Amino acid sequence: MASKYSAFQLFKEGLKGHTGWEPAWQDKSPSPSYDALVIGGGGHGLATAYYLARNHGLKRVGLLEKGWIGGGNTGRNTTVIRSNYFYPESVALYDFALKLYEGLSRELNYNIMFSQRGIAVVAHSELEMEMAARITNAMQINGTDAELLNREQVLERVPLLNQNDDARFPIFGGIWQGRAGVARHDAVAWGYARAADKLGVDIIQNCEVTGFLIENGRCAGVKTTRGEIRAGTTGMAVAGNSSVLSAMAGFELPVRSFALQAMVTEPVKPCLDTVLLYMGTGTYLSQSDKGELVIGGGLDRIPSYGQRGNPPLQEEILSGLLEMFPAFGQLKLLRQWAGIVDVVPDSSPVIGPTPLPGLYINGGWGTGGFKAIPAGGWLLAHLMANEEHHEISRPFDMDRFARGRLIDEAAGAAIAH
Amino acid sequence: MMQRFSCPFCGPRDETEFFYGGEAGNERPEPAENISADRWAQYLHMEKNENGRAREIWVHLTCGEFFVMERDTVTHEIYKTEAFHGEQK
Numbered sequence: 001m002a003s004k005y006s007a008f009q010l011f012k013e014g015l016k017g018h019t020g021w022e023p024a025w026q027d028k029s030p031s032p033s034y035d036a037l038v039i040g041g042g043g044h045g046l047a048t049a050y051y052l053a054r055n056h057g058l059k060r061v062g063l064l065e066k067g068w069i070g071g072g073n074t075g076r077n078t079t080v081i082r083s084n085y086f087y088p089e090s091v092a093l094y095d096f097a098l099k100l101y102e103g104l105s106r107e108l109n110y111n112i113m114f115s116q117r118g119i120a121v122v123a124h125s126e127l128e129m130e131m132a133a134r135i136t137n138a139m140q141i142n143g144t145d146a147e148l149l150n151r152e153q154v155l156e157r158v159p160l161l162n163q164n165d166d167a168r169f170p171i172f173g174g175i176w177q178g179r180a181g182v183a184r185h186d187a188v189a190w191g192y193a194r195a196a197d198k199l200g201v202d203i204i205q206n207c208e209v210t211g212f213l214i215e216n217g218r219c220a221g222v223k224t225t226r227g228e229i230r231a232g233t234t235g236m237a238v239a240g241n242s243s244v245l246s247a248m249a250g251f252e253l254p255v256r257s258f259a260l261q262a263m264v265t266e267p268v269k270p271c272l273d274t275v276l277l278y279m280g281t282g283t284y285l286s287q288s289d290k291g292e293l294v295i296g297g298g299l300d301r302i303p304s305y306g307q308r309g310n311p312p313l314q315e316e317i318l319s320g321l322l323e324m325f326p327a328f329g330q331l332k333l334l335r336q337w338a339g340i341v342d343v344v345p346d347s348s349p350v351i352g353p354t355p356l357p358g359l360y361i362n363g364g365w366g367t368g369g370f371k372a373i374p375a376g377g378w379l380l381a382h383l384m385a386n387e388e389h390h391e392i393s394r395p396f397d398m399d400r401f402a403r404g405r406l407i408d409e410a411a412g413a414a415i416a417h
Numbered sequence: 418m419m420q421r422f423s424c425p426f427c428g429p430r431d432e433t434e435f436f437y438g439g440e441a442g443n444e445r446p447e448p449a450e451n452i453s454a455d456r457w458a459q460y461l462h463m464e465k466n467e468n469g470r471a472r473e474i475w476v477h478l479t480c481g482e483f484f485v486m487e488r489d490t491v492t493h494e495i496y497k498t499e500a501f502h503g504e505q506k
Contacts, residue, residue: 243466254462305468305491312433402458
């Protein structure tokens with residue numbers, strides 16, 4: 001069992017040449033049954049397992065991961081955390097996540113390196129400034145922090161931006177959310193894994209779900225590559241593969257899978273201390289602690305389960321980058337990769353019961369699952385333990401598609417989804 | 418390298434000339450007044466979202482024709498493209 005991390009322990013281990021550190025969590029073999037079973041060892045799954053033990057006191061919680069924990073989208077995203085959404089339901093959800101993130105290093109006793117450096121979303125015309133004002137107002141009314149920036153305020157924060165008079169996307173101003181930022185994505189997975197392990201959760205890697213045990217029309221557990229596992233309640237948090245799993249359970253989801261790419265440049269000295277997004281190009285970036293520029297953009301145009309990303313979108317993202325920062329044309333790209341994301345018609349997640357009783361879903365996060373990890377885990381744990389919605393997750397139930405009450409953030413927030 | 422799709426009318430063209438139109442075989446339920454909200458939501462929003470071989474409707478934006486493409490959603494290999502004459506039940 002890992003002991004408590006502290007500056008004192010770091011100092012003590014340093015004197016011993018760092019030979020005394022123990023594994024942060026144990027790699028368990030599956031038990032035949034659990035009170036609660038979580039499918040998916042990404043951030044959302046690990047957070048769910050942690051909150052099942054911490055908030056609901058469940059003793060026998062199992063978490064199944066087909067590969068290694070944090071090896072999917074949790075390790076592939078661009079680490080941005082923000083809650084600059086338009087609709088009250090969305091702000092309630094994402095700001096809940098942001099608030100949990102603000103206390104997470106202390107809560108988990110694990111440094112997730114959350115750096116609240118703010119995000120600027122830049123507008124390029126008078127009309128876009130009106131949209132920016134509308135979103136800023138909505139965010140303030142919904143109770144999260146937002147400011148409308150003018151051109152000078154944007155350039156003060158990001159002086160390297162293209163300021164030419166003939167710029168294709170001139171800077172008129174933008175939306176600022178100061179509490180937004182970036183965190184170390186792997187640390188979020190590892191921190192939750194360590195804290196869950198400490199509360200007795202079994203983290204089981206290399207265990208792929210191949211089917212569901214359905215008894216009397218209810219989910220009674222899963223079939224896996226390591227045998228059958230029974231469960232009192234089952235939750236799935238497998239974004240990117242939600243439809244694959246739902247097909248095994250016998251229902252369809254309002255989800256289409258797309259590749260979302262990201263890339264990093266070679267490391268350079270500090271030159272960008274916020275997260276920056278251009279409304280016009282859809283390209284966004286931040287600078288990592290190592291100095292690499294971490295760059296992302298819109299979705300690939302072709303539905304895909306291939307974790308690679310296609311060249312046309314890569315070209316679009318990079319041409320956007322060079323429009324924003326002409327000086328970055330000299331940088332070399334170090335790596336490029338892609339994750340598979342669940343794209344839902346209204347760009348909002350699907351959280352709630354599924355058509356198979358006893359099985360709950362947390363998925364459909366589209367391009368923005370990382371920022372929601374603490375909330376996603378909290379809400380799925382609530383559903384699994386209480387068999388009913390938390391008030392924050394209720395609007396995101398799948399029944400919204402039949403009721404017509406969509407939460408259409410693609411149209412609402414003017415943010416690349 | 419950009420991928421090329423073969424339009425049944427124009428031949429091989431760059432992927433950027435094409436737009437995904439949805440899963441083949443998802444037919445509009447009729448008559449509208451007898452269709453439940455759940456069935457309508459199923460038609461509008463629910464997806465098979467196949468991992469592997471999929472049969473899809475695409476449109477070639479430059480010529481405006483819709484067609485059917487069968488491809489692998491993991492490897493992106495194209496099996497065939499054919500003109501769309503309405504799906505057979």
